[in-house]
Amino acid sequence: MSQAPEARPSPPSVYHERQRLELCAVHALNNVLQEQLFSQEAADEICKRLAPDSRLNPHRSLLGTGNYDVNVIMAALQGLGLAAVWWDRRRTFLAAALAQGLCEVLLVVTKEVEEAGCWLNTS
DSSP states (O other), X not given: OOOOOOOOOOOOOOOOOOOOTBOHHHHHHHHHHTSXXXXXXXXXXXXXXXXXXXXXXXXXXXXXXXXXXXXXXXXXXXXXXXXXXXXOTTSOTTHHHHHTSOOOOOOXXXXXXXXXXXXXXXX
């Protein structure tokens, strides 16, 4: 007597955008946030806000193909109430994980958490 195979839960889907042009920042934001929240047009608008009087915008490629700088990423996250926090080995938070060798950490927290500094506590 054969039994029906057990139903396995499907793995959670992961949102992922493939690289196009020099839109690394746009794709990285959308991939980290797991949905399409930003576009090239939205990033260009952020650039204009960051340098409204600039003839040649220093926050993106002169060719208009993207290549946005980190200020655009920071402003995009701030617009959502999030913050990017610079990180290096001098910080004591996650010291044990960082001591195991080379690694990269992306820590996205709400603006309130950043301002309170509670992400710095290890307990």
